[in-house]
Amino acid sequence: MRASIIVFPGSNRERDAARALRLVCGCEPHMVWHADTSLPPGTDLVVLPGGFSYGDYLRCGAIAARAPIMDAVRAHAAAGGLVLGICNGFQILCEAGLLPGALMRNAQLRFTCKDVYLRVERSDTPFTRGYNAGQVIRIPVAHGEGNYVADGETLARLEGDGRIVFRYCAPDGSLDPKANVNGSLAAIAGIVNERRNVLGLMPHPENHVEAALGCTDGRGLFAGIAEHLAAAA
Amino acid sequence: MISKEPPITPELVAEHGLKPDEYQRIRDLIGREPTFTELGIFSAMWNEHCSYKSSKVHLRTLHTQAPWVIQGPGENAGIVSIGDGLAVVFKMESHNHPSYIEPYQGAATGIGGILRDVFTMGARPIACLNALSFGDPSHPKTRHLVAGVVAGIGGYGNSFGVPTVGGQVRFHTRYDGNCLVNAMAVGLIEVSKIFYAKAVGVGNPVVYLGSKTGRDGIHGATMASAEFGDDAEEKRPTVQVGDPFAEKLLLEACLEIMAKDCVIAIQDMGAAGLTCSAVEMGAKGDLGITLDLDKVPCREPGMTAYEMMLSESQERMLMVLRPEKEAEAEAIFRKWGLDFAVVGETTPTKRFVVRHRGEVVADLPIKELGDEAPVYHRPYVETPRPVPLLASEVQAPVTLADALEKLLASPDLCSKRWVYEQYDHLILGNTVQRPGGDAAVVRINEGPKALALTTDVTPRYCEADPFEGGKQAVAEAWRNLVAVGARPLAVTDNLNFGSPERPETMGQLVGCIRGIGEACRKLDFPVVSGNVSLYNETNGRPILPTPTIGGVGLIDDVALVATLAFKAEGEAILLVGETQGWLGQSLYLREICGREEGAPPPVDLALERRAGEFVRELIHDRVATAVHDVSDGGLLVAIAEMAMASGLGARLYGAPVMIPPHAFWFGEDQARYVVTVPQGEAEAVIARARGAGVTVRRLGVTGGDALQLPGERPMLVQVLTERFESWLPAYMAGHAP
Amino acid sequence: MKARVTVTLKAGILDPQGKAIEGALRSLGITGIASVRQGKVFDIEVEESDRAAAEARLKEAADKLLANTVIENYRVEVLG
Amino acid sequence: MKARVTVTLKAGILDPQGKAIEGALRSLGITGIASVRQGKVFDIEVEESDRAAAEARLKEAADKLLANTVIENYRVEVLG
Ligand SMILES: Nc1ncnc2c1ncn2[C@@H]1O[C@H](COP(=O)(O)OP(=O)(O)O)[C@@H](O)[C@H]1O
Numbered sequence A: 001m002r003a004s005i006i007v008f009p010g011s012n013r014e015r016d017a018a019r020a021l022r023l024v025c026g027c028e029p030h031m032v033w034h035a036d037t038s039l040p041p042g043t044d045l046v047v048l049p050g051g052f053s054y055g056d057y058l059r060c061g062a063i064a065a066r067a068p069i070m071d072a073v074r075a076h077a078a079a080g081g082l083v084l085g086i087c088n089g090f091q092i093l094c095e096a097g098l099l100p101g102a103l104m105r106n107a108q109l110r111f112t113c114k115d116v117y118l119r120v121e122r123s124d125t126p127f128t129r130g131y132n133a134g135q136v137i138r139i140p141v142a143h144g145e146g147n148y149v150a151d152g153e154t155l156a157r158l159e160g161d162g163r164i165v166f167r168y169c170a171p172d173g174s175l176d177p178k179a180n181v182n183g184s185l186a187a188i189a190g191i192v193n194e195r196r197n198v199l200g201l202m203p204h205p206e207n208h209v210e211a212a213l214g215c216t217d218g219r220g221l222f223a224g225i226a227e228h229l230a231a232a233a
Numbered sequence B: 001m002i003s004k005e006p007p008i009t010p011e012l013v014a015e016h017g018l019k020p021d022e023y024q025r026i027r028d029l030i031g032r033e034p035t036f037t038e039l040g041i042f043s044a045m046w047n048e049h050c051s052y053k054s055s056k057v058h059l060r061t062l063h064t065q066a067p068w069v070i071q072g073p074g075e076n077a078g079i080v081s082i083g084d085g086l087a088v089v090f091k092m093e094s095h096n097h098p099s100y101i102e103p104y105q106g107a108a109t110g111i112g113g114i115l116r117d118v119f120t121m122g123a124r125p126i127a128c129l130n131a132l133s134f135g136d137p138s139h140p141k142t143r144h145l146v147a148g149v150v151a152g153i154g155g156y157g158n159s160f161g162v163p164t165v166g167g168q169v170r171f172h173t174r175y176d177g178n179c180l181v182n183a184m185a186v187g188l189i190e191v192s193k194i195f196y197a198k199a200v201g202v203g204n205p206v207v208y209l210g211s212k213t214g215r216d217g218i219h220g221a222t223m224a225s226a227e228f229g230d231d232a233e234e235k236r237p238t239v240q241v242g243d244p245f246a247e248k249l250l251l252e253a254c255l256e257i258m259a260k261d262c263v264i265a266i267q268d269m270g271a272a273g274l275t276c277s278a279v280e281m282g283a284k285g286d287l288g289i290t291l292d293l294d295k296v297p298c299r300e301p302g303m304t305a306y307e308m309m310l311s312e313s314q315e316r317m318l319m320v321l322r323p324e325k326e327a328e329a330e331a332i333f334r335k336w337g338l339d340f341a342v343v344g345e346t347t348p349t350k351r352f353v354v355r356h357r358g359e360v361v362a363d364l365p366i367k368e369l370g371d372e373a374p375v376y377h378r379p380y381v382e383t384p385r386p387v388p389l390l391a392s393e394v395q396a397p398v399t400l401a402d403a404l405e406k407l408l409a410s411p412d413l414c415s416k417r418w419v420y421e422q423y424d425h426l427i428l429g430n431t432v433q434r435p436g437g438d439a440a441v442v443r444i445n446e447g448p449k450a451l452a453l454t455t456d457v458t459p460r461y462c463e464a465d466p467f468e469g470g471k472q473a474v475a476e477a478w479r480n481l482v483a484v485g486a487r488p489l490a491v492t493d494n495l496n497f498g499s500p501e502r503p504e505t506m507g508q509l510v511g512c513i514r515g516i517g518e519a520c521r522k523l524d525f526p527v528v529s530g531n532v533s534l535y536n537e538t539n540g541r542p543i544l545p546t547p548t549i550g551g552v553g554l555i556d557d558v559a560l561v562a563t564l565a566f567k568a569e570g571e572a573i574l575l576v577g578e579t580q581g582w583l584g585q586s587l588y589l590r591e592i593c594g595r596e597e598g599a600p601p602p603v604d605l606a607l608e609r610r611a612g613e614f615v616r617e618l619i620h621d622r623v624a625t626a627v628h629d630v631s632d633g634g635l636l637v638a639i640a641e642m643a644m645a646s647g648l649g650a651r652l653y654g655a656p657v658m659i660p661p662h663a664f665w666f667g668e669d670q671a672r673y674v675v676t677v678p679q680g681e682a683e684a685v686i687a688r689a690r691g692a693g694v695t696v697r698r699l700g701v702t703g704g705d706a707l708q709l710p711g712e713r714p715m716l717v718q719v720l721t722e723r724f725e726s727w728l729p730a731y732m733a734g735h736a737p
Numbered sequence C, D: 001m002k003a004r005v006t007v008t009l010k011a012g013i014l015d016p017q018g019k020a021i022e023g024a025l026r027s028l029g030i031t032g033i034a035s036v037r038q039g040k041v042f043d044i045e046v047e048e049s050d051r052a053a054a055e056a057r058l059k060e061a062a063d064k065l066l067a068n069t070v071i072e073n074y075r076v077e078v079l080g
């Protein structure tokens, strides 16, 4: 598998993502600078990492979404290649129009870093085949603007097409409003595009891949991607 | 030499915080009247913040040496070897006054400043900590300050991309008009790639890097050394705004050009920006520096030389570059979108020459600017030693359970989750122990080594007895590191006090420094960096003496880290260390009895060392299953914290007959730890302790869902947790304290 | 030329900041505030002497960057 | 009554957001933008029929909460 991590000025979880890919998938990702205009040949996974691209000034992800490299990312997605946007990466995907909706200020108006529980809604996407549908996983969040919003029509489409793949939930998997860490519409933590080759999610699976750091629930995501790519090859 | 600058009058001199005799000294040094710009330069270099004129003679007495120390005090940050060719770089610094005036930006730029101190030396920052002191919760400004400071720390650190992994938050009415924001940054460096401020070589380019210069914080350094009156609000326009995005770019660009071997010397622009950094680089290298201010990238038109020399605009650096590498360095900076300008050069003259619009606006002897700053042996009176308070003089609670519940919900003891959840404490993927334990543990690269990090001080002890309080701050930091299984390496200290011109306050400073020195010597725990913040007072009332200690320890194997949560039912709970039941200056006395008096618990450093080494061995040998040091609130609070962290309760035995129960359970005797071990190991541990000259006492057995004391109602862990977790969020949501 | 672009949330999009501000005003004892919605303004200096051209350029800036038209509306005013 | 409070940064205060936006516009090929400074607007519905009273209340809100008067200026407009 060949992964490329896009580094924008202000990205800051690119090393975390690289380590997860290395540890779980055994793959040494390419770091691609935002000012480049093409991806390394053979890239089959693009990762937009967490951070504060361009300071997250204006709106989170807004400036990054218009960076030179994004045309190549768009083309990669259009050709069916996998794109994973984590946290700031999710915000960038929404701003770039690769995913619907927008991410607004957390309902409690504070940046929040803590472990949350996610319900994996389906296991038949390239990103979630490492989990079982309905499985509850513990993953940290660390964001100030992860409050997913979309208009009614968009939400209906997301629900109808089964494109909501992660939701914030209680430890037992129930959709307790108290577990919705940022007030997201329908407790949305992660969604895919229509073709299911683009995933955006707010939580950080890349920070839960090592037993030494207390939890390995994030491994499934990376393992699933590797499996999918191996099967497709 | 300059006609447009205002004439120097006694009023102008006073406004610059210079005393008449200090001004005379300036005239004697340069043999003439200074220009306005020169006056500004002197005021910046000679104020308390930059010159340490009141504390210098005392700081010299600190213990700063050990075989593992690579760089002690005097550079941007201290450096300590951790083996494998690596070293840890760290320092703590205050941003108290700016945070009181504009809490968000004040705290944010405090973080930015301390991070720059660390990466200026070539280190990549791997963690931040902070120690915060606020006024009484009922004071009308407190809530606003807490909200702003915490958001500012998070806002900067989170965006910059460094995990904020620990700290402390305390409240006391003596901080009502003067909160404390102490920030510590920790970085990792290769021993062979350390960079210093010392300029080398004549005719080398002096380069300005980073953000543009604006009129931010002009006189910020002077403000940091001025006491506040009720007109504090009026000093507002000096507020600096932080740009963590620019700082992140500056970090990456600096590390990149350092790796390319372009840099001879580097200094960040902190307080009194261009002035301090240029003078320091020249003075350290025995060289002169010439600056051409027309080359300085400015954000606003029409800036004067005076303004440029004193601006505290953030996210800026000064470097001396290898001339042949100039183009390469510039290309790297341009790639990161940062300003880069050659603004001067090194000269053999040992003079600091500043030109602006064709005129020389300053021409000063560079060494004297720093070295000849006044040094004061300020008069001081020692704080009278307080009389110890007997346990019999302290009222017992109605029930221990009530007292415990009240203590856990008190502002100083309650959970600080509301605070640390606003900090990204996980980024970089190396946080082994998150906030909430005794010390944070951050893995080094891919492991197996890790660093333990903590900040500690107990100001009420320092107020009652500065010497014992100073010792205790160091001992508690040491203990917190030991409690996670680390070998304590070194400390950074941040000394926050009132006006040194008051002999009582000066006495506190002197006493605390002596105590810190004593503890550091006896514990082999040298001071490698620090910062002094004086004049922390409002309307003549000083803050509590607050010498914050930031401690760093080394763990050889992350797999051998101890945590405070109980691990299993039926394990023996042991107390390591000796208990008299010391209630003087305890939180029990303050929160339950409403009294703040007596002597603080004395720290027996020999005992401290024995107890600590014993506990570390238990952790290392995998005998101890949970470890927690005993500090604020005493033994029962420590046990409750272990229970809450695990959800498991405990059945506890009664207090020894010689000690009144409330003194046993809430006394704050030092050098103690609570440790759990499997039942079967308890006897062996006790025997081993006897051999090591350490007292161990059985406290009870883990299990159930409550803490149970003989003759007391069961205290449900869930109820304790609710009390512990709810005070701060409720307070911040606007509920009465 | 000086200009101002004002970006506001579309009706129907929830505004958590506005909601929080309403609550905060209430707890400060400032009553009678029925609703608050927060938006942004951009004060822009355009190097352009022709009003219509300046306006066109700002519209482009707003469409391409300043506003997220999924959730926001904008208005351009050239102040001269 | 509808009103708008506009909050802008004081002159001389660094505006990192504005700076980043300038750069982004440039790289999007939108030229001729000399400077951008970002501020906030609050669209407020006041339960008050008297203009002056509404204005006074909004001033209080701005002073106490909406603006950080250390670094920001504000303007209140009652739109009726
Ligand atoms: N300002 C803060 N930032 C981050 N963590 C904090 C802060 N204040 C307290 N904490 C965390 O809360 C826990 C308890 O703090 P404290 O009571 O000071 O511990 P101790 O008594 O062991 O020094 C520690 O893990 C500490 O790091």
Ligand SMILES: [Mg+2]
Binding pocket: B437, B438, B439, B480, B629, B631
């Ligand atoms: Mg502790």
